[in-house]
Amino acid sequence: MGPRERRGVERGEGPPRLNMDWFPVWLSLRVALLASAVTVVLGVPLAWLLARRRFPGRDVISAALLSPLVLPPTVLGYYLLMLIGARGVVGRTLAGWNIELAFTWRAAVLAAAVGSFPLLIRTAQSGFESVDRRLEQAAQTLGHSELSIFWTISVPLAWRAILAGTVLAFCRAFGDFGITLMVAGNIPGRTQTLPLAIYDHVQANQLGQANVLSLLSIGIFLTLMLALGRAARLRF
Amino acid sequence: MLSVTARKQFGDFILDAAWTTDQPIVALVGPSGSGKTLTLQCIAGLIAPDSGRIVSAGRTLFDSAERVNLPPQQRRIGYVFQGYALFPHMTVARNIAYGVPRGADGRDRASERTKRIIDRLGINPLSARYPSELSGGQQQRVALARALATDPDVLLLDEPFSALDAPLRRELSAELSQTLREWGKIAVLVTHDLPEAYQIADMVVLYEHGSTTAAVSKNDLLWNPSSERVARLIGARNILHAAIADASGDSIILDWRGGRLEAARSPSHALHARAGDSLAFFVRPEYVRLIRKNRPVTDGLRHTNLFHGEIVGERDEGTTWVLFFRLAREGRPSQGLYDLEIEIPKLVYERLGISTDRHWDVSIHPGSIQVLPGR
Numbered sequence: 097m098g099p100r101e102r103r104g105v106e107r108g109e110g111p112p113r114l115n116m117d118w119f120p121v122w123l124s125l126r127v128a129l130l131a132s133a134v135t136v137v138l139g140v141p142l143a144w145l146l147a148r149r150r151f152p153g154r155d156v157i158s159a160a161l162l163s164p165l166v167l168p169p170t171v172l173g174y175y176l177l178m179l180i181g182a183r184g185v186v187g188r189t190l191a192g193w194n195i196e197l198a199f200t201w202r203a204a205v206l207a208a209a210v211g212s213f214p215l216l217i218r219t220a221q222s223g224f225e226s227v228d229r230r231l232e233q234a235a236q237t238l239g240h241s242e243l244s245i246f247w248t249i250s251v252p253l254a255w256r257a258i259l260a261g262t263v264l265a266f267c268r269a270f271g272d273f274g275i276t277l278m279v280a281g282n283i284p285g286r287t288q289t290l291p292l293a294i295y296d297h298v299q300a301n302q303l304g305q306a307n308v309l310s311l312l313s314i315g316i317f318l319t320l321m322l323a324l325g326r327a328a329r330l331r332f
Numbered sequence: 333m334l335s336v337t338a339r340k341q342f343g344d345f346i347l348d349a350a351w352t353t354d355q356p357i358v359a360l361v362g363p364s365g366s367g368k369t370l371t372l373q374c375i376a377g378l379i380a381p382d383s384g385r386i387v388s389a390g391r392t393l394f395d396s397a398e399r400v401n402l403p404p405q406q407r408r409i410g411y412v413f414q415g416y417a418l419f420p421h422m423t424v425a426r427n428i429a430y431g432v433p434r435g436a437d438g439r440d441r442a443s444e445r446t447k448r449i450i451d452r453l454g455i456n457p458l459s460a461r462y463p464s465e466l467s468g469g470q471q472q473r474v475a476l477a478r479a480l481a482t483d484p485d486v487l488l489l490d491e492p493f494s495a496l497d498a499p500l501r502r503e504l505s506a507e508l509s510q511t512l513r514e515w516g517k518i519a520v521l522v523t524h525d526l527p528e529a530y531q532i533a534d535m536v537v538l539y540e541h542g543s544t545t546a547a548v549s550k551n552d553l554l555w556n557p558s559s560e561r562v563a564r565l566i567g568a569r570n571i572l573h574a575a576i577a578d579a580s581g582d583s584i585i586l587d588w589r590g591g592r593l594e595a596a597r598s599p600s601h602a603l604h605a606r607a608g609d610s611l612a613f614f615v616r617p618e619y620v621r622l623i624r625k626n627r628p629v630t631d632g633l634r635h636t637n638l639f640h641g642e643i644v645g646e647r648d649e650g651t652t653w654v655l656f657f658r659l660a661r662e663g664r665p666s667q668g669l670y671d672l673e674i675e676i677p678k679l680v681y682e683r684l685g686i687s688t689d690r691h692w693d694v695s696i697h698p699g700s701i702q703v704l705p706g707r
Contacts, residue, residue, distance in 0.1 A: 104671075169355075189635075201553075228417065230413045230415070230417040231380050231417050231419060231420075233404075233411070233413070233417070234411065234413055234417040235371075235419075235430070235431075236377075236378065236403075236405060236588040237377075237378075237404050237405075237409060237410065237411040237431075237479075237482075238430055238431025238478070238479075238482055239377050239405045239431050239433065239482060240405065240430070240431070241405065248430075249419060251420050253420070253421060293341075302346075
């Protein structure tokens with residue numbers, strides 16, 4: 097890369113034009129969407145269980161779910177990599193089915209999901225906890241199964257908290273850096289998500305591109321938190 | 333027929349309930365925290381007792397010995413929760429339809445009788461509304477209709493009036509009683525208010541610190557309590573103790589405060605006591621009579637259980653006055669500073685000039701002295 101390209105600005109006729117690579121934006125959006133989908137599908141039932149059931153190992157699960165918020169992302173990423181890498185338990189199993197996980201975009205989804213999981217769980221769990229228990233008990237005496245009660249009573253009454261948790265999870269997934277770097281790497285055009293691209297741009301002194309991507313992130317964040325948050329009267 | 337034996341420990345608190353009813357409406361009465369709601373939850377299957385047996389309409393719902401524990405969905409128990417627990421995100425119509433058993437064709441299978449009762453609750457005009465748009469009384473009717481719509485064998489009602497104002501309470505308790513009687517199966521009502529239970533129920537079970545008395549008819553409970561404990565639980569005043577002087581005749585002669593007291597026998601509870609034994613009894617404050625002073629004769633023939641004494645305290649209760657009366661006798665007054673609580677209408681208080689005149693003769697009719705044979 098020559099010095100001109102490094103700065104990312106092509107000088108020529110007219111105003112300076114940025115040489116933008118939009119791949120990280122699309123990848124990040126796709127990763128964040130898939131990761132928050134995975135998080136919601138697994139997290140909402142788990143949040144309900146934590147809110148409503150006492151079972152052995154509940155405290156351990158609660159603590160484990162907190163770890164992405166408090167552990168260094170590299171620590172988490174490291175253990176994830178040990179798990180899904182070529183020699184890891186999961187990695188070997190998947191390799192048997194000809195599926196590669198580590199250092200692919202799928203690993204980025206996994207990393208983003210792990211990072212965003214606690215945000216959804218905590219918000220949805222407190223949402224479920226604030227549903228009057230007697231409503232679910234009433235539904236039981238009215239003959240409905242646990243599954244039916246979950247869909248007809250618990251989820252409809254906790255939907256604001258679930259949606260708030262989903263928005264938080266999406267934003268967190270969109271912005272994950274550390275875990276993604278550890279398990280998916282930073283391969284331009286393959287696993288380089290938006291936060292990693294910003295990092296590279298700054299390293300390469302391409303501040304224009306870094307700025308565009310940063311502002312774009314802030315825009316997405318503000319749109320979701322403020323616009324959606326206000327429209328649905330969400331409390332984060 | 334509903335029969336409940338349930339024992340469950342929560343830390344220091346032990347629920348130990350045992351009662352049976354075959355009457356349509358039974359009320360569980362006791363202070364808050366005495367285990368009434370817990371009992372309902374055990375019947376409904378929302379919590380499992382540590383041990384016990386619950387049988388409703390011939391079906392065993394729970395039996396710790398036989399390891400039977402039907403889930404709430406299969407118990408055929410309707411439950412009207414305290415505060416009603418209507419689903420806030422559903423209309424009245426959907427709330428009621430939520431528990432209706434449906435046949436294979438999707439048609440509702442509630443019985444004609446149930447439908448008729450629900451119709452009569454007058455909810456139809458409210459069908460499209462949400463619970464938050466209803467008054468307390470309307471919410472109660474919807475909760476009742478929702479529970480009845482499942483065609484349960486037994487209906488449980490937890491403090492159904494706690495969310496309502498006093499005038500509405502009185503009106504709705506009469507209405508509820510009528511609805512439940514018309515429905516005709518067994519209803520279990522939880523309340524901390526004995527008069528409310530008396531108005532609505534046939535049988536009453538008293539709760540205290542988790543344990544219960546047997547279910548007794550409400551008349552027996554009020555007019556013929558079986559023991560000192562029951563008398564205390566129903567809030568009887570002037571609960572006193574005396575030695576039996578003679579229990580051989582038609583009435584019981586008691587030795588109380590250095591004098592003789594004649595008491596009628598309990599019509600249903602046999603007295604297994606002899607002269608010399610101690611006995612508890614109570615005197616209803618409104619049945620103690622003050623003897624007018626301008627009447628010449630105050631002899632023992634016209635007035636049984638005649639005592640002279642002094643009013644040592646009083647309390648204005650609005651339409652009535654409560655007087656604290658101490659006998660003119662040696663020894664410690666039986667209730668600390670006084671011997672008897674006397675309740676008289678305000679009008680009588682004023683006519684007799686009691687505010688200035690404090691020395692009186694009183695008489696207690698033998699029939700108004702209730703002996704308490706049991707412990």
